[in-house]
Amino acid sequence: MPEARARLSFDLDVDIAIVGAGLAGLTVALEAARLGASIAVLEGRHVGWGASGHHLGTVMPGFGLPVADLIERVGREDAQELWALSKEGADYVRGLATEEAIPGIALSDGALEVSNVDAGEALISRLQTLSGDFDTEVEGWQVDRVRAELRTDRYFHGVYYPRAFQIDSRRYVHGLAALARQAGARIFEDTPVVSIDPSGIRKRIVTPSARLRASHIVLCGNVHLGTPLRRLSETLLPVWRYAAVSEPLGERLHEIVGFKGSVMDSDGVDHFRIVDGDRLMWTS
Numbered sequence: 001m002p003e004a005r006a007r008l009s010f011d012l013d014v015d016i017a018i019v020g021a022g023l024a025g026l027t028v029a030l031e032a033a034r035l036g037a038s039i040a041v042l043e044g045r046h047v048g049w050g051a052s053g054h055h056l057g058t059v060m061p062g063f064g065l066p067v068a069d070l071i072e073r074v075g076r077e078d079a080q081e082l083w084a085l086s087k088e089g090a091d092y093v094r095g096l097a098t099e100e101a102i103p104g105i106a107l108s109d110g111a112l113e114v115s116n117v118d119a120g121e122a123l124i125s126r127l128q129t130l131s132g133d134f135d136t137e138v139e140g141w142q143v144d145r146v147r148a149e150l151r152t153d154r155y156f157h158g159v160y161y162p163r164a165f166q167i168d169s170r171r172y173v174h175g176l177a178a179l180a181r182q183a184g185a186r187i188f189e190d191t192p193v194v195s196i197d198p199s200g201i202r203k204r205i206v207t208p209s210a211r212l213r214a215s216h217i218v219l220c221g222n223v224h225l226g227t228p229l230r231r232l233s234e235t236l237l238p239v240w241r242y243a244a245v246s247e248p249l250g251e252r253l254h255e256i257v258g259f260k261g262s263v264m265d266s267d268g269v270d271h272f273r274i275v276d277g278d279r280l281m282w283t284s
Helices: 023-036 068-076 078-095 120-135 143-149 170-182 227-233 252-258
Strands: 012-019 040-041 108-116 139-141 158-166 186-188 193-199 203-206 211-218 243-244 262-263 270-274 280-283
Touching: 012 203, 023 040, 040 211, 068 078, 078 158, 078 227, 108 143, 108 252, 120 158, 158 243, 170 186, 193 227, 211 270, 227 280
Parallel strands: 012 040, 012 211, 040 186, 108 262
Antiparallel strands: 108 158, 139 158, 193 203, 203 211, 243 280, 262 270, 270 280
């Protein structure tokens, strides 16, 4: 069970105040605490309350759009730099996601992106871009191989990422919080930010029951940043995804889904994998 964390109920002075206890906020807290900074993390609800605690745990390079669209949006050179950063992020997670650091992390390898339409020529172009300009290990799967692993005619070609992996997402975010605390960071749940005054050398944050001063404030939230940061939060579009886990399905599940990693389709609709041996987890 996650360790209970108290609300901030006393005034505090730190080097860095972090707003949001999701993956971004806790990662910043861990690395800054390891460097010796005094850290306070303020979370309006609880650790991993938002998207950070509710996903399938697939870790791989890339962004929420096809690589060709990324190149079109920012140009090839900038896209390569962004992609390299995403690879570093995946390597960072793999380095932390060990049984020794986070017990029960349940790491498994491989991710398969499948196409909903027959687009073999586009697949070849994409493979060349990923393996060449973006230095990413990928394999192209023909239709027959995809359908040998997934017993359905819904999918056609596929791109296999052998270095992608899956973890238990909730264990990871709470494990990250535990590591940050061990490094010296202080995490306060049920502590929404009422207002922020960023002026001056020492910035000021007001919460319902205490005030906090910090040399630096790091915002690691999203649309839930709310009133104190309305100019920022109103530029963000909330998108909700829902995940579910089936009851144990026994061997019949493996007769239908032979692939051991995670599967996602090119339209971003289907995303699923087997967990606990014979249960199907999926999101949409």
